[in-house]
Amino acid sequence: MEAAYPPALAESWDAVGLVCGDPDEPVRRVLFCVDPVESTVDEAVEWGAQLLVSHHPLMLRGVTAVPANTAKGRVVHRLVRAGVALFTAHTNADSADPGVSDALAEALGLTVTGPLDPRPADPLDALSTTVPLAHAERVLAALAEAGAGHVGDYSDAAWLVDGTGQYRPLRGSEPALGRVGEVHREPETRIETVLPRRLRRAVIEALRAAHPYEEPAFDLHEMADLPSSRGLGRVGELPEAEPLSAFVRRVADALPPTAWGVRAAGDPDRPIRTVAVCGGAGDSYLDRATALGVDAYVTADLRHHPAGEHLARADVPGARVPALVDVAHWASEWPWCAQAADVVRAALGGTVEVLVSTRRTDPWTIGATTTPTGRTPA
Numbered sequence: 001m002e003a004a005y006p007p008a009l010a011e012s013w014d015a016v017g018l019v020c021g022d023p024d025e026p027v028r029r030v031l032f033c034v035d036p037v038e039s040t041v042d043e044a045v046e047w048g049a050q051l052l053v054s055h056h057p058l059m060l061r062g063v064t065a066v067p068a069n070t071a072k073g074r075v076v077h078r079l080v081r082a083g084v085a086l087f088t089a090h091t092n093a094d095s096a097d098p099g100v101s102d103a104l105a106e107a108l109g110l111t112v113t114g115p116l117d118p119r120p121a122d123p124l125d126a127l128s129t130t131v132p133l134a135h136a137e138r139v140l141a142a143l144a145e146a147g148a149g150h151v152g153d154y155s156d157a158a159w160l161v162d163g164t165g166q167y168r169p170l171r172g173s174e175p176a177l178g179r180v181g182e183v184h185r186e187p188e189t190r191i192e193t194v195l196p197r198r199l200r201r202a203v204i205e206a207l208r209a210a211h212p213y214e215e216p217a218f219d220l221h222e223m224a225d226l227p228s229s230r231g232l233g234r235v236g237e238l239p240e241a242e243p244l245s246a247f248v249r250r251v252a253d254a255l256p257p258t259a260w261g262v263r264a265a266g267d268p269d270r271p272i273r274t275v276a277v278c279g280g281a282g283d284s285y286l287d288r289a290t291a292l293g294v295d296a297y298v299t300a301d302l303r304h305h306p307a308g309e310h311l312a313r314a315d316v317p318g319a320r321v322p323a324l325v326d327v328a329h330w331a332s333e334w335p336w337c338a339q340a341a342d343v344v345r346a347a348l349g350g351t352v353e354v355l356v357s358t359r360r361t362d363p364w365t366i367g368a369t370t371t372p373t374g375r376t377p378a
Helices: 038-047 071-082 089-097 100-107 132-147 197-210 244-254 285-294 304-315 329-334 337-349
Strands: 019-022 030-034 051-054 085-088 111-118 126-132 158-167 184-195 218-220 231-243 261-267 271-282 298-302 323-327 353-356
Touching: 019 071, 030 038, 030 071, 030 337, 038 051, 038 071, 038 218, 071 111, 071 218, 089 100, 089 231, 100 111, 100 231, 100 329, 111 126, 111 271, 111 285, 126 132, 126 197, 132 184, 132 197, 184 197, 197 218, 231 244, 244 261, 244 298, 244 323, 271 285, 271 329, 285 298, 285 304, 298 329, 323 329, 337 353
Parallel strands: 030 051, 030 353, 051 085, 271 298, 298 323
Antiparallel strands: 019 085, 111 231, 126 184, 126 218, 158 184, 231 271, 261 323
């Protein structure tokens, strides 16, 4: 789970990872859900799961106690007493590739072309050093073991060139090669490689430990941020354009039913081909979706004022404003559960059973529309 949804991708305010449970306990069955609530905990216990994986955190805000007579406390006590661990992947699953919005896009039949709000790739450093020819392999191995030289699906990546190094050991030094006070020249290999910035300390320590010189020389530079396929939301395309009314029906058919249902704002006959999606509450990305020029934007929890202000831009000559499709928060994130289950299924080769919860934990339970005899505002 952490390989697929790296905790480092989580927002600073988030709470992800193991919430409760013993990491040393064996796991044979894993249940996946959106919300860690009493209903899904009951399902995990009834099915005999040892681990419940949820998208939403149980305790996003700090607490000082979890008594069993509180809603969250009851969940914690139920989990612990039943021997069920709880693991959460929240905003790290939102930004991962693939992540929550990829699952939503796939459910809608979209071919993803990129993130809605891209995140840069992991920050990298560029490292170069020189080492006597006979010690080059040892230093290369030490750097790789510490995490340097990993580029995409490749490891041990480095550029090597042979040359001659020069230095003069001064009084007080203990040179591995050469004599104090004399200029020494040594055939050396120059090694250039990259490393995740978060591993800088470990890589430099490994370099110093493996290098034969008392004071190894090296250059370290921070590389510019590079784009990546990670980030919040996704942009994709339908196989062919279809009217907004048909697209709304596509969304409704693709997601689990809720009392909220699916609602849209826009011309029912407008052709829809390019679509932005964002699992969960996404009205903060209305401007981003507009800037990308998509035909429609699918998300959850659209509020009155942001939606109204967004649609008002359509009155500006030449403006291209996406149609809006609003779905229930829970429904927009539920497709991720199958994606996460596939991660565990693929990684553990069938040694662990996985199950996606179908219990609707959307808080809204009743929906109604105005009858023809209802009052109509003036």
